[in-house]
Amino acid sequence: MSTEQAILTTADGTPLKISLQRAMRRSRLKALGLVAPLFVFILVSFLLPIGDMLLRGVENHIVAEELPRTIPLLSEWQPDSATIPSEAVFKALVLDFQQGAKNKTINRLGSRLNYEVAGISSLFRKTARKSRTLTSDPYQEAMIKIDKQWGSIETWKLLKTFSSRYTPGYYLAGADLKLNIDGEIQRQPEELRVYMKLFWRTLRLSAIITLLTLVLGYPIAYLMASLPTRTSNLLMIMVLLPFWTSLLVRTTAWIALLQQEGIINDFLVVIGLLNDGGRLPLIHNATGTIVAMTHILLPFMVLPLFSVMKTISPTYVRAAKSLGATPFQALIKVYMPNTIPGMGAGGILVFILAIGYYITPELVGGISGTFISNRIAYHISSSLNWGLAAALGAFLLLIVLALYALYDKLVGIDNMKLG
Amino acid sequence: MKFFTLKPTAVAAAFAVGAMASGSAAQATDLVVVSWGGAYTASQQKAYHEPYMAANPGIKILNDDSAAEGVAKLRAMAEAGNTTWDVVDMVASDAIRACDEGLVEEINYDQDLAAAPDGTPASKDFGDMLVSPCYIPQIVYSTTFGYRTDLVKSAPTTIADVFDLAKNPGKRSLEKRPINNLEWALLADGVDPDKVYDVLSTPAGVDRAFAKLDTIKDHVVWWTKGAQTPQLLADGEVVMGSTYNGRLFSLIAEEKQPVAMLWDWQVFDLDGWVVPSGGKNKAEVMKYLRFATDTQRLADQAKYISYGPARASSAPLVGKHATLGIDMKPHMPTDPHNAKHTLMFNIEWWADHRDELDQRFQAWLTK
Numbered sequence A: 001m002s003t004e005q006a007i008l009t010t011a012d013g014t015p016l017k018i019s020l021q022r023a024m025r026r027s028r029l030k031a032l033g034l035v036a037p038l039f040v041f042i043l044v045s046f047l048l049p050i051g052d053m054l055l056r057g058v059e060n061h062i063v064a065e066e067l068p069r070t071i072p073l074l075s076e077w078q079p080d081s082a083t084i085p086s087e088a089v090f091k092a093l094v095l096d097f098q099q100g101a102k103n104k105t106i107n108r109l110g111s112r113l114n115y116e117v118a119g120i121s122s123l124f125r126k127t128a129r130k131s132r133t134l135t136s137d138p139y140q141e142a143m144i145k146i147d148k149q150w151g152s153i154e155t156w157k158l159l160k161t162f163s164s165r166y167t168p169g170y171y172l173a174g175a176d177l178k179l180n181i182d183g184e185i186q187r188q189p190e191e192l193r194v195y196m197k198l199f200w201r202t203l204r205l206s207a208i209i210t211l212l213t214l215v216l217g218y219p220i221a222y223l224m225a226s227l228p229t230r231t232s233n234l235l236m237i238m239v240l241l242p243f244w245t246s247l248l249v250r251t252t253a254w255i256a257l258l259q260q261e262g263i264i265n266d267f268l269v270v271i272g273l274l275n276d277g278g279r280l281p282l283i284h285n286a287t288g289t290i291v292a293m294t295h296i297l298l299p300f301m302v303l304p305l306f307s308v309m310k311t312i313s314p315t316y317v318r319a320a321k322s323l324g325a326t327p328f329q330a331l332i333k334v335y336m337p338n339t340i341p342g343m344g345a346g347g348i349l350v351f352i353l354a355i356g357y358y359i360t361p362e363l364v365g366g367i368s369g370t371f372i373s374n375r376i377a378y379h380i381s382s383s384l385n386w387g388l389a390a391a392l393g394a395f396l397l398l399i400v401l402a403l404y405a406l407y408d409k410l411v412g413i414d415n416m417k418l419g
Numbered sequence B: 001m002k003f004f005t006l007k008p009t010a011v012a013a014a015f016a017v018g019a020m021a022s023g024s025a026a027q028a029t030d031l032v033v034v035s036w037g038g039a040y041t042a043s044q045q046k047a048y049h050e051p052y053m054a055a056n057p058g059i060k061i062l063n064d065d066s067a068a069e070g071v072a073k074l075r076a077m078a079e080a081g082n083t084t085w086d087v088v089d090m091v092a093s094d095a096i097r098a099c100d101e102g103l104v105e106e107i108n109y110d111q112d113l114a115a116a117p118d119g120t121p122a123s124k125d126f127g128d129m130l131v132s133p134c135y136i137p138q139i140v141y142s143t144t145f146g147y148r149t150d151l152v153k154s155a156p157t158t159i160a161d162v163f164d165l166a167k168n169p170g171k172r173s174l175e176k177r178p179i180n181n182l183e184w185a186l187l188a189d190g191v192d193p194d195k196v197y198d199v200l201s202t203p204a205g206v207d208r209a210f211a212k213l214d215t216i217k218d219h220v221v222w223w224t225k226g227a228q229t230p231q232l233l234a235d236g237e238v239v240m241g242s243t244y245n246g247r248l249f250s251l252i253a254e255e256k257q258p259v260a261m262l263w264d265w266q267v268f269d270l271d272g273w274v275v276p277s278g279g280k281n282k283a284e285v286m287k288y289l290r291f292a293t294d295t296q297r298l299a300d301q302a303k304y305i306s307y308g309p310a311r312a313s314s315a316p317l318v319g320k321h322a323t324l325g326i327d328m329k330p331h332m333p334t335d336p337h338n339a340k341h342t343l344m345f346n347i348e349w350w351a352d353h354r355d356e357l358d359q360r361f362q363a364w365l366t367k
Helices: A016-056 A061-066 A070-074 A087-103 A107-114 A121-133 A139-146 A153-161 A169-174 A195-226 A229-244 A247-258 A263-270 A286-309 A314-322 A327-355 A359-364 A372-381 A386-410 B008-027 B038-055 B067-080 B092-100 B122-129 B181-188 B193-200 B203-214 B228-234 B245-254 B282-292 B295-301 B312-317 B347-366
Strands: A177-179 A185-187 B029-034 B059-064 B087-091 B136-148 B172-175 B220-223 B240-244 B259-274 B342-344
Touching (some): A016 A386, A061 A107, A070 A087, A070 A153, A087 A121, A087 A139, A107 A121, A107 B092, A121 B347, A169 A386, A195 A229, A195 A286, A195 A327, A195 A372, A195 A386, A195 B347, A229 A286, A247 A263, A247 A286, A247 A359, A286 A327, A359 A372, A372 A386, A372 B067, B029 B282, B038 B245, B038 B282, B038 B295, B067 B087, B067 B092, B087 B092, B087 B282, B092 B259, B092 B347, B122 B136, B122 B312, B136 B228, B136 B245, B136 B295, B172 B228, B181 B193, B181 B203, B181 B259, B193 B203, B193 B347, B203 B347, B220 B240, B228 B240, B228 B245, B240 B245, B245 B259, B295 B312
Parallel strands (some): B029 B059, B029 B087, B172 B220, B259 B342
Antiparallel strands (some): A177 A185, B087 B259, B136 B240, B136 B259
């Protein structure tokens, strides 16, 4: 190949290669400009909040912010020395407390550390109240006089361990572990382990609900797909009507039906199947959650199944039968494999909706039918431990992503059809 | 498609209406008052909001029923830098937390609030009820038990009867949180009432409370919303249950259900107002609160719901129910006949132990 080869140019003399690149870049920019609004919208309303939430699960600014003088001094203190920090550290602590009391922010510190060691918040509240008047040394003696816990190495170890700006504490708590005051990871005591059980229960009940919607939804979708349009439209309306009804109304209706003095139990007693003392507990337990959520999520299974079944040509089954298959064989070997994309889409939709469900388990779940989402809601709105709520939410997100990857591996995500 | 084509005149009319609406909004000040909804908000509407709006035509009070998530939402609003609430109703422990986090304003009681009719300054009139510098208490309410008179084997008279399945078989409803339940368990187990929190401060005491709760665990329906126990009692799902005394009052007096009160060891708590920091109508809010928390208004609220006014000077003014015409005094939790055994919700103790005991309580429930 000759290096002397003439360079191809456009009419205005620019090399063709560069000109082409320019044209390509322009069209690429145009394409980017078209997707930009959606991308920015998703970034701002979805990705950034999720990122912020994940960050909240490790953030631990409060201790460093409230004790700006104490914490740097504390890094030089050796917990192993078995002596409490020096007078200088105590002086810094008093100044920090006075500053925090003036800004009216100091009590945040007690609330934060109380998540790690129960009962510590009153120490901080008391100290903030009583240290206001301290103006001269010896501070060490004065603080220990306010509360003897300031003379204890344990209190200082706690401050040191949780002084960094980021902490694994919340994520550990979400996994029923804890960082003890020496900074070591250990399991929560038996009577405080609760989150792993709830995660497991959420997955188990969601799987049961998904399976039930599939078993119940498959025949309905089949009927809708194979009946003449007029009848199938009627069926479609019957599927959609509850779908359009308020979630709370449907949940409350199930309470009226299922409770011990409710319609179903009354009926069973009237026909003599149960005696009055032996009414079945159908609600305020896992059964209640499964029944109500299966009903509520059924349309999310039926609709994708229907849209896939609608596209399956009836000639396939006819051909199978004419080749000697029994109706059952034709269903299992020919029809069902064709509906896998619908089952996959419905299954994933129902399962993901189910593991994040909150209000229905709250109302009908009692003790054995509540989900991890109910605990997350509790930590957001009641205990105000947003760090722990974020950590639990992140675990839930991880589980969803893991299951999605598993599904992709087993069935293939390209094989999923929503319509 | 032609059904959906807007005629130009219709568009113009729609804009005109919009412009008029925003024009009138500029004249009136909207105050967003956040409370608990239901009968409670209704009592505030009748006793505070309606008379205030009648006297101040420029003010429009909008009710928001999100008080249950009050602190959480205030925190979120503060983080977003856009506080849209003007006044929020909170229980005392939540108000303290909101005050700790700097989410609500401190109140200058004697300056901001009306004195009692006899001239007693507000800070004296409220007295011990002022548990936080940010808090204006309205009422004293209690959490206590109601029972179905027709379904219990024998009418319960003490808290121990709630834990006695032999004496009173059947389901009970209790709140799905450790607060109150642990105290009641210890009282029913015979702990000296003055030592309840001392005992609960020891691991053995907590074990003892949970062991007592274990004896009825299989017979408990757990509630999370105040409306649930009245519904469960009305349906006969439970024979007795705990809830707020005002809810039981309306079940008994207004809905005439066969239910009676067990006041033994009712737990007192406060409910009142806080003013969010960064609200946009501070001056109007303080004017409203001066009116809504005066002696007469607090007494008026008791005409609609059976909660005791937080001002000492309001108590003698409590009269008859506005529509039922019954004397409200015997239905007040603070009535001497009802208040033989009472417990004051220990805010400080629970601030220390709530996180841990709640987790333990949840773990105990899932066991």
